[in-house]
Amino acid sequence: MCGIMGYVGNSMSNYRTHELSTSLLRETQSRGKDATGFASLSGNRVDFFKRNIAAQDFVKIGPWKNRCVANPNVLIGHTRFATHGPHIHNINNHPHISDDQKVSVVHNGVIVNYNSMAKKLGLNLRGECDSEVILRAIENSSSPVDGIKTVFEEAIGQHACLSIAFSEEHNKHMFYAWRSGNPMVMIDLRQELGQYFFSSTDHIWKSAVTTCGMQKLLSKKIEVVNENEIIEIDPDTLTIIKHEVPTKIYSLGHRFPGVWDDEISISPDIAHRRSAWQVPSFNEKKSQAQIAISQIDSIISSLEETKETIGFMEGIFGSELDLREVVVDLSLLSKEVKDINRSISESYNSDDVKSDSDLVDYSFIR
Secondary structure (H helix, E strand, O other): OOEEEEEEOOOOOHHHHHHHHHHHHHHHHHHOOOEEEEEEEEOOEEEEEEEOOOHHHHOOOHHHHOHHHHOOOEEEEEEEOOOOOOOOOHHHOOOEEOOOOOEEEEEEEEEOOHHHHHHHHOOOOOOOOOOHHHHHHHHOOOOHHHHHHHHHHHOOEEEEEEEEEEEOOOOEEEEEEEEEOOOOEEEEEOOOOOEEEEEOOHHHHHHHHHHOOOHHHHHOOEEEOOOOEEEEEOOOOOOEEEEEOOOOOEOOOOOOOOOEOOOOOOOHHHOOOOOHHHOOOHHHHHHHHHHHHHHHHHHHHHHHHHHOOOOHHHHHHOOOOOOHHHHHHHHHHHHHHHHHHHHHHHHHOOOOOOOHHHHOOOOOOO
16 A cells, blocks of 8 residues: 655645645655655656655655745655565655656556566566556557556556656646546645645545645545546646546456457446456465465564563553564464465366356456
């Protein structure tokens, strides 16, 4: 779970915009504290900065504070909860930016098949973060919109993204927002600041507005960004162009990345649900279970190391409430996840199973 935020448009008050965006980035920290970063557009210049520190500290350093003076007309920000790629290596942190700085992306979510997707599309990943595959897909496409559509078509998993990307069609950098599964909201502040703002959740937005003393903005309508739709915004005119992404599902007999059934599409009345094309194959479920096992085992290891140093707390609290019970509970949970993973593997390799579709519950499609 990571957090994203941003805005687009020429500000009527660079001070108020900076105060609001600072509060918004700080509040977005609730979704990730491992690293923080931003990319911004001023004229034709793209600036970016990222560090493996929490947003509450990030907003105090020069590169962020200088955004008030630079007064960019586009800014995208990210607070990271690291899942793929250690945050101590800055290449894994967000934003991800192309060498020519024509494309920058922040992403909330997990791309389960990022390695196979990169291999299929011939993309060169330099770091270990799954999100980089989104940057490379856009960077290697004929246009930002085509690149984002490729992400929708090829990526397995959930994502919500903001991007600054150069469009040959418009001969300028444009702002892009899209999501599939993960949350994102949009707030129209054209009357107040001449801008649109974006946030991961309405709760974060409301907290940010309240914290920076701009409670009047609480009355502004919060619009949920539609799933499977690309929002393209001109930073100068704030003209919005919406691009639909074809709604498709995997062929029922072939639930593997990149294999589509073009004759089956989901009707609009259920398109907003967590649709069938987002159901991972059992190979992917096994992969997710293995990730969960690894994370739980890591927590167990850390807790076992820590509990030796906090024995004195028992005397303070007069109880046995140290970490021993937690370690035992997590150990049991880890064993349960491993059992589930083994069961999945045995079921998947069973002669009785003809395809993934034999194991998938479609009861949610009424």
